[in-house]
Amino acid sequence: MKATEANLLKFLRKSPQFVIPIYQRNYSWTADQCRQLWSDLMRAGRDEKVNAHFIGSIVYVERGLSSVTSQEALLVIDGQQRLTTSTLLIAALAKHFEVKGLGELLEAFSNKKLRNYYLLNPDEEGDRHFKLILSETDKDTLLAILQNTPMPPEASSRINENYALFQELIATHQGELEAICQGLAKLVIVDVSLDRAQDNPQLIFESMNSTGLELSQADLIRNYILMGLEPKLQTELYKTYWRPMERAFGQAAYVVHFDAFMRHYLTAKTGEIPNVREVYVAFKSFARGLKGDTRDLVTDIHAYASYYCAMALGTETDAALKQAFHDLRELKVDVAYPFLLDVYHDYKQGRLTSEEVLQVVRLVESYVFRRAICAIPTNSLNKTFAGLSRSLKKDRYLESVQATFLLLPSYRRFPSDEEFQRDIKLRDLYNFRSRSYWLRRLENHGRKERVVVEGYTIEHILPQNEALSQEWQLEIGPDWQRVQQDWLHTLGNLTLTGYNSEYSDRPFAYKRDQVSDKDGNPVGFAHSPLKLNLGLGKVNKWDEAAIKARADRLAGDAAKVWGAPQLAHDVLEAYRPAAAKFGQQYSLTDHPHLSVGMMRDLFEALRKSVLALDPCITEEFLKLYVAYKAETNFVDVVPQAKRLRLSLNMPFHEVDDPEGHCKDVSDLGRWGNGDVEVGLSNLDELPYVMGLIRQSFDRQMGGPQDD
Known part of the structure; x- marks a missing residue:
C-alpha cells in the first residue's frame, strides 16, 4: 500500500479512469454533506492564508496489470462518495462557464479544460471516454449529465439533486467565481494505491475511517462477499x-x-x-x-x-x-x-x-x-x-x-x-399499544366483507368525562366513580362508531336508540352493522353488570380470534421430554445437610429470595444439588456442612463482583451448571449473593446484552 498527499485536481487529471465496482453501494451523499463541502471550499477560496483543505482519502487498486501503452482503470475501494461529489461539482462549474460564455479564469479553469482534464478522457471512446464510471443507475445518470443527454427512465435522484444544488450554489455566488476556482484548486486528498499482489482490499476497506456517510452492515456484507471475486x-x-x-x-x-x-x-x-x-x-x-x-x-x-x-x-x-x-x-x-x-x-x-x-x-x-x-x-x-x-x-x-x-x-x-x-377483560385496552390492531381483528374475524376499522373511532360506552351527568350517575349507581375508574378503558366498555361526536357523553338509552345521521336515519347501537355492537340494542341499562356481561362475551370471541393450539392428550404426551414425564425423583429429605440447623435456615432464606425473583422460576431437587430454573438452570445450590456452594450459570468475565467473592471454575469439575462459583455461609451475605444470582437470572432472560 502506498499513501501520499495529493491535490485533487492533479490527481484526477493524471488518473486514466476510476471505476466504482458493481458491488459498491449507490451514491448516497445528502444535500447537507454537499453544502458542507461547498462551505469548506468557499472558506479556502476566500482566504489566502488557507493553503489546502483536506476532504478525505481515495483508496483504489488497478483493475488489471497496466503497461506503458495501456493504462488500466482504477477500482475504487473507498472514497466513492467524495469522488462522485467532486465530479458533480466540477461538472456544474463547467456548465456554468459554458452557459455564461466565460473564457478561461485563472489557470485551467474554463469549460473545455474542466471537462477535458477532470471529467473526460477526450481521446478515448465508449466508457473509456469518462474519468469516472459509476455502477448501475448512478452510471447512466452521471453520463447523461456529462453528455447533456436525456435522463434514463430510472435516474438516480441523489446525483440529479446534488448536481442541481451545485448549479444553484454557483449561480448564487457567481460574483465570487474566482474564489470558487481557488477553493477547488486547494482541495487535497490522500491518494492510497493498493498492490494487487500484496494488499488485502477487504481488510483495508474495513479499517478505513471514512469522513463520509458511515457504511451500513449491509454495505460491509455485500463488499465482503463480492470484493475478492474476479x-x-x-x-x-x-x-x-x-x-x-x-x-x-x-x-x-x-x-x-x-x-x-x-x-x-x-x-x-x-x-x-x-x-x-x-x-x-x-x-x-x-x-x-x-x-x-x-x-x-x-x-x-x-x-x-x-x-x-x-x-x-x-x-x-x-x-x-x-x-x-x-x-x-x-x-x-x-x-x-x-x-x-x-x-x-x-x-x-x-x-x-x-x-x-x-x-x-x-x-x-x-x-x-x-x-x-x-x-x-x-x-x-x-x-x-x-x-x-x-x-x-x-x-x-x-x-x-x-x-x-x-x-x-x-x-x-x-x-x-x-x-x-x-386478563383481556381487565386490561386497559384503550391505551394498549396496538389498539387499532385488536379492534380490527376482533371486528373482522370470520367476515368475508371486511370492515375498514380506520374509518371509525373508538367509543367509550360509559363516557370518559370525570364529571358524569346525573343520568349516568343514576344509571350506574352510588358507586359510579369506582365503576368508571375500574372499567372505563376495558374490553366491555369499548366499541367502534362512525358517530362519535353525535354520541358524545349522552345517556346510554340515547346512544342505543335515538342517535341519527344527517338524513334522520337511526345510527345508534341498536342499528349498528358492526359485530362489536351486537347485543347492545337489547341491553336496558349500562352499569357494571352490563359491562362485565359484554366483556365475558367478547373475551370468548377473542379466545377464538387468537386461538391456542389444540392437541389430544396422548399426542402431546408423545412430544413431552422423557425426564418431564417421570417427574421429580428427589426431595429436600435427600440432602442431609439441609435436614435441620443453621444450613436449613440459611437454605430456606435463600430459596425464598430466589423464588421471589419471578413467578416463572421453578425449583428442582436433584441427587447432589438443588436447581433453580427459568429458561434453564441459572443457579444451582450444592449443600455442604458449613456453607451452601452456589453455581451461577454465566461466563466468569461477565459477572459484576466488586467484593471479589466469586471464583472462576470454568476449568474445574463441579456439580452444578456455570463458570461462576460463590459460597453462602450466613444470612448477612445473602443480599450480596442475591445480587450475583440476579445477574445470572437477568442474563438468561434475555436482557440488554441481546440488543
Whole structure:
C-alpha cells in the first residue's frame, strides 16, 4: 500500500479512469454533506492564508496489470462518495462557464479544460471516454449529465439533486467565481494505491475511517462477499442475485431493512442472535464456516431475502398469508422472523402447504398477543423464536409447532384460554399499544366483507368525562366513580362508531336508540352493522353488570380470534421430554445437610429470595444439588456442612463482583451448571449473593446484552 498527499485536481487529471465496482453501494451523499463541502471550499477560496483543505482519502487498486501503452482503470475501494461529489461539482462549474460564455479564469479553469482534464478522457471512446464510471443507475445518470443527454427512465435522484444544488450554489455566488476556482484548486486528498499482489482490499476497506456517510452492515456484507471475486463473477452474482434483492427491498427500504433482515437470517441459520451493532462480524464468522462456494451463499441469501420481503414488506401474493403477515407487522412481531424465515423456506421446499403456513403464522400472532395481554415480559421472545425451528419434527410440521408451543416452560408459556380471557377483560385496552390492531381483528374475524376499522373511532360506552351527568350517575349507581375508574378503558366498555361526536357523553338509552345521521336515519347501537355492537340494542341499562356481561362475551370471541393450539392428550404426551414425564425423583429429605440447623435456615432464606425473583422460576431437587430454573438452570445450590456452594450459570468475565467473592471454575469439575462459583455461609451475605444470582437470572432472560 502506498499513501501520499495529493491535490485533487492533479490527481484526477493524471488518473486514466476510476471505476466504482458493481458491488459498491449507490451514491448516497445528502444535500447537507454537499453544502458542507461547498462551505469548506468557499472558506479556502476566500482566504489566502488557507493553503489546502483536506476532504478525505481515495483508496483504489488497478483493475488489471497496466503497461506503458495501456493504462488500466482504477477500482475504487473507498472514497466513492467524495469522488462522485467532486465530479458533480466540477461538472456544474463547467456548465456554468459554458452557459455564461466565460473564457478561461485563472489557470485551467474554463469549460473545455474542466471537462477535458477532470471529467473526460477526450481521446478515448465508449466508457473509456469518462474519468469516472459509476455502477448501475448512478452510471447512466452521471453520463447523461456529462453528455447533456436525456435522463434514463430510472435516474438516480441523489446525483440529479446534488448536481442541481451545485448549479444553484454557483449561480448564487457567481460574483465570487474566482474564489470558487481557488477553493477547488486547494482541495487535497490522500491518494492510497493498493498492490494487487500484496494488499488485502477487504481488510483495508474495513479499517478505513471514512469522513463520509458511515457504511451500513449491509454495505460491509455485500463488499465482503463480492470484493475478492474476479470481476466477471462479481458482475454475474451481483446482477443475478444481489441487485434483484436490492430492487425487491426498494431503494429506501433496502437501507432501512437489509441490516435487520441479515440479523434475522443469521439467527435462523445459527440459532444465535447477533448483537445489532455486530451483524457484519457475525456474518463473517458464519461465512467462513460454510463449506459451499460464494454462489451458494449468495443464492441462499437471495432466497431468504424474498421470504423476508413477503413477510415484512408486504410482497406476499397469497391473499390469506398476506393479511396474516400484515397483522404480524401491525403487532410488531419482528422477533418471530428468524423462525418464520425457516417456516417459509420449508414451505418453498414443499414441506408445508400455504394453509399450514397460515396456521403457523396465526399461532405466532396468538402467542405474542396473548402474552402481551397477560403482561408477560417480552425479553425471552427473541430466544424462544431463535431456536424454535430446531426443535420441530418436520415430518409432522404443524402438529410439532403446536406441541412445542404447548410445552414451553412457564416463563415462555402460551397463555391458556382461561388466563387470556381473565386478563383481556381487565386490561386497559384503550391505551394498549396496538389498539387499532385488536379492534380490527376482533371486528373482522370470520367476515368475508371486511370492515375498514380506520374509518371509525373508538367509543367509550360509559363516557370518559370525570364529571358524569346525573343520568349516568343514576344509571350506574352510588358507586359510579369506582365503576368508571375500574372499567372505563376495558374490553366491555369499548366499541367502534362512525358517530362519535353525535354520541358524545349522552345517556346510554340515547346512544342505543335515538342517535341519527344527517338524513334522520337511526345510527345508534341498536342499528349498528358492526359485530362489536351486537347485543347492545337489547341491553336496558349500562352499569357494571352490563359491562362485565359484554366483556365475558367478547373475551370468548377473542379466545377464538387468537386461538391456542389444540392437541389430544396422548399426542402431546408423545412430544413431552422423557425426564418431564417421570417427574421429580428427589426431595429436600435427600440432602442431609439441609435436614435441620443453621444450613436449613440459611437454605430456606435463600430459596425464598430466589423464588421471589419471578413467578416463572421453578425449583428442582436433584441427587447432589438443588436447581433453580427459568429458561434453564441459572443457579444451582450444592449443600455442604458449613456453607451452601452456589453455581451461577454465566461466563466468569461477565459477572459484576466488586467484593471479589466469586471464583472462576470454568476449568474445574463441579456439580452444578456455570463458570461462576460463590459460597453462602450466613444470612448477612445473602443480599450480596442475591445480587450475583440476579445477574445470572437477568442474563438468561434475555436482557440488554441481546440488543
